Amino acid sequence: xxxxxxxxxxxxxxxxxxxxxxxxxxxxxxxxxxxxxxxxxxxxxxxxxxxxxxxxxxxxxxxxxxxxxxxxxxxxxxxxxxxxxxxxxxxxxxxxxxxxxxxxxxxxxxxxxxxxxxxxxxxxxxxxxxxxxxxxxxxxxxxxxxxxxxxxxxxxxxxxxxxxxxxxxxxxxxxxxxxxxxxxxxxxxxxxxxxxxxxxxxxxxxxxxxxxxxxxxxxxxxxxxxxxxxxxxxxxxxxxxxxxxxxxxxxxxxxxxxxxxxxxxxxxxxxxxxxxxxxxxxxxxxxxxxxxxxxxxxxxxxxxxxxxxxxxxxxxxxxxxxxxxxxxxxxxxxxxx
Amino acid sequence: xxxxxxxxxxxxxxxxxxxxxxxxxxxxxxxxxxxxxxxxxxxxxxxxxxxxxxxxxxxxxxxxxxxxxxxxxxxxxxxxxxxxxxxxxxxxxxxxxxxxxxxxxxxxxxxxxxxxxxxxxxxxxxxxxxxxxxxxxxxxxxxxxxxxxxxxxxxxxxxxxxxxxxxxxxxxxxxxxxxxxxxxxxxxxxxxxxxxxxxxxxxxxxxxxxxxxxxxxxxxxxxxxxxxxxxxxxxxxxxxxxxxxxxxxxxxxxxxxxxxxxxxxxxxxxxxxxxxxxxxxxxxxxxxxxxxxxxxxxxxxxxxxxxxxxxxxxxxxxxxxxxxxxxxx
Numbered sequence: 001x002x003x004x005x006x007x008x009x010x011x012x013x014x015x016x017x018x019x020x021x022x023x024x025x026x027x028x029x030x031x032x033x034x035x036x037x038x039x040x041x042x043x044x045x046x047x048x049x050x051x052x053x054x055x056x057x058x059x060x061x062x063x064x065x066x067x068x069x070x071x072x073x074x075x076x077x078x079x080x081x082x083x084x085x086x087x088x089x090x091x092x093x094x095x096x097x098x099x100x101x102x103x104x105x106x107x108x109x110x111x112x113x114x115x116x117x118x119x120x121x122x123x124x125x126x127x128x129x130x131x132x133x134x135x136x137x138x139x140x141x142x143x144x145x146x147x148x149x150x151x152x153x154x155x156x157x158x159x160x161x162x163x164x165x166x167x168x169x170x171x172x173x174x175x176x177x178x179x180x181x182x183x184x185x186x187x188x189x190x191x192x193x194x195x196x197x198x199x200x201x202x203x204x205x206x207x208x209x210x211x212x213x214x215x216x217x218x219x220x221x222x223x224x225x226x227x228x229x230x231x232x233x234x235x236x237x238x239x240x241x242x243x244x245x246x247x248x249x250x251x252x253x254x255x256x257x258x259x260x261x262x263x264x265x266x267x268x269x270x271x272x273x274x275x276x277x278x279x280x281x282x283x284x285x286x287x288x289x290x291x292x293x294x295x296x297x298x299x300x301x302x303x304x305x306x307x308x309x310x311x312x313x314x315x316x317x318x319x320x321x322x323x324x325x326x327x328x329x330x331x332x333x334x335x336x337x
Numbered sequence: 338x339x340x341x342x343x344x345x346x347x348x349x350x351x352x353x354x355x356x357x358x359x360x361x362x363x364x365x366x367x368x369x370x371x372x373x374x375x376x377x378x379x380x381x382x383x384x385x386x387x388x389x390x391x392x393x394x395x396x397x398x399x400x401x402x403x404x405x406x407x408x409x410x411x412x413x414x415x416x417x418x419x420x421x422x423x424x425x426x427x428x429x430x431x432x433x434x435x436x437x438x439x440x441x442x443x444x445x446x447x448x449x450x451x452x453x454x455x456x457x458x459x460x461x462x463x464x465x466x467x468x469x470x471x472x473x474x475x476x477x478x479x480x481x482x483x484x485x486x487x488x489x490x491x492x493x494x495x496x497x498x499x500x501x502x503x504x505x506x507x508x509x510x511x512x513x514x515x516x517x518x519x520x521x522x523x524x525x526x527x528x529x530x531x532x533x534x535x536x537x538x539x540x541x542x543x544x545x546x547x548x549x550x551x552x553x554x555x556x557x558x559x560x561x562x563x564x565x566x567x568x569x570x571x572x573x574x575x576x577x578x579x580x581x582x583x584x585x586x587x588x589x590x591x592x593x594x595x596x597x598x599x600x601x602x603x604x605x606x607x608x609x610x611x612x613x614x615x616x617x618x619x620x621x622x623x624x625x626x627x628x629x630x631x632x633x634x635x636x637x638x639x640x641x642x643x644x645x646x647x648x649x650x651x652x653x654x655x656x657x658x659x660x661x662x663x664x665x666x
Contacts, residue, residue, distance in 0.1 A: 041527035041528060041529060041530075042498075042527055158616050160616065188388040188389055188554065188617070189388065189554065189555075189556075189595060189598040189599055190388065190594060190595065190598045190611055190613060190617075191616070192598070193597075193598035193599075193600070193608075193610075193611060196600075197610065215527065215528060216528075216600065217528070217602050218599075218600035218601055218602040219600045221600070221601070221602050221603060221604040222600050222601070222604065222608075224604075241604045242604050242605070245602065245603060245604050255529060256528055256529065257602070259528050259529055259531070259532040260528060260557075260602050261555075261557035261558055261560060261561050262557055262601055262602055262603075263556050263557045263560060263584055263596060263599050263601070264601045264603070264606060265603075267560065267561070267581070270532050270535070270536070270561060271532070272529075272532040272533040272536055273529040273532075273533075276497050276499055276500075276529075276530060277527075277529070327602045327603065328603050328605065329601070329603045329605075329606065332603060332605050332606055
């Protein structure tokens with residue numbers, strides 16, 4: 001039984017020029033204790049998915065179909081239909097989020113510890129002050145922050161420390177699912193590496209379910225159990241991490257793999273994906289990747305390929321799935337952890 | 338006499354006031370760039386790699402004279418640029434150009450693509466209207482924006498991020514510079530677009546025989562773009578050498594930490610945890626000892642008692658600034 005099951009979700013933004021089809025028929029599951037990585041470029045709708053799940057949407061967002069089924073431990077609820085007041089119950093405690101601009105998601109005029117307390121009080125109104133303080137202390141240790149820093153303000157923190165505090169806040173109410181949206185993107189490599197290791201360790205220790213959103217396929221390769229590739233509002237491929245990197249079947253996935261430089265292994269020739277992503281106000285008919293795809297034919301320009309299963313656990317939305325070489329490094333064999 | 342390198346930076350220092358006082362002079366200084374020296378040969382490319390705040394962008398800005406150095410020299414074709422007279426100065430500004438990181442900020446939103454690209458020509462009084470149009474068209478084609486005609490009258494907001502950066506590159510190239518300072522030109526771009534801009538820069542280097550200083554935080558990108566890599570830490574170059582040599586045989590503990598912190602697009606690879614302590618600080622009135630001392634996993638008493646180690650050649654063209662790596666510790 002998955003923790004979260006997104007079924008054919010359609011969420012568009014209403015604008016003066018028409019509907020922006022940010023999320024257009026997306027389906028995926030997240031299992032218990034699983035990390036699902038979602039990869040995509042800016043504007044492909046990956047952040048919109050997370051905002052839609054948590055219903056943190058601007059006024060012009062409209063659900064135009066589909067379900068977001070969340071298993072809260074006792075029952076399964078469809079978050080799409082919930083009233084705002086009912087949704088409150090699930091934020092932080094059921095599903096919490098580590099935002100992209102974590103640096104800016106702390107309130108500068110409150111002590112960091114108090115901000116986390118605040119988030120907890122909403123869901124545990126009966127918790128005593130002392131117990132809550134203990135819990136925050138515990139959270140600080142969990143994310144590698146000195147509990148003495150609870151009384152400090154965000155400006156006294158470095159970028160990496162703020163990011164840790166935001167992670168602590170996301171974990172405060174023992175969520176069943178954490179959505180991490182580019183949590184390390186603005187950080188320097190060494191800090192990024194530390195935060196990722198920390199996040200992965202906590203996720204394993206707590207057997208937490210997580211959706212990790214990033215544009216960086218190298219980060220995704222390291223943290224995810226399964227990977228979904230998103231392009232122009234749709235998922236184009238979904239499989240376990242090794243399969244995606246070993247033999248991507250969608251031409252776009254393959255293009256991404258071949259466009260990504262690495263510091264390890266033989267220097268390979270990088271290949272460019274021609275063109276640019278489409279405007280989601282008027283996406284091309286048929287397959288949205290077709291205008292950039294070297295395999296595309298007449299059919300691709302007319303019909304929209306179904307997101308279908310091609311082998312156990314491997315979904316691809318393409319009329320011409322190709323088994324291509326991914327970006328695995330030659331000479332490396334699977335090593336046990 | 339040996340040919341002098343195209344661009345040579347000698348003991349470059351740039352200090353900024355760390356406190357602003359109205360009536361007295363500042364006593365605290367950020368040593369953003371501190372005794373930095375390097376060469377870029379004709380047709381060569383040097384990657385200046387480091388974390389934010391290491392001084393890599395400041396170094397680039399000093400070279401194109403957007404900042405005045407505190408001390409040190411920049412030698413262009415063997416001549417000190419601070420000794421240039423006015424016309425030589427103009428020539429230098431034609432021959433040395435810069436591409437900035439953020440294509441959303443570096444283009445004037447009120448100018449059309451045509452105006453943006455031809456502005457450098459106007460400033461230098463080159464060409465008639467027709468020649469300029471011809472030139473703008475040919476450079477847009479060069480940077481892969483076609484059909485060029487349909488873009489000339491557009492404004493930056495009508496372009497995508499990749500297109501903007503291509504226009505910014507076209508503007509930098511329109512005077513046919515021999516040296517380009519590229520400050521993270523691809524870091525704001527998406528993966529599928531980034532490779533295109535990287536390839537474009539490599540192609541242009543080949544075609545125009547251009548040399549460049551490529552400033553980036555991303556070692557993987559530097560690997561594809563540069564013949565040589567210099568790693569900077571808190572205003573100092575700690576290691577420099579041929580790109581593949583640096584990647585496979587890094588000697589400075591900071592370079593090693595940086596390398597092992599980079600994620601690898603292969604789920605089977607288990608990277609070793611970077612051996613490095615603490616967080617990066619700011620080089621405000623730094624102590625004389627090695628800048629990396631506080632975070633160094635291999636520091637010895639020798640490192641604590643001696644000044645910042647000099648850059649020493651340990652192999653042909655491979656220089657390291659570390660007592661431990663050069664067996665002095």
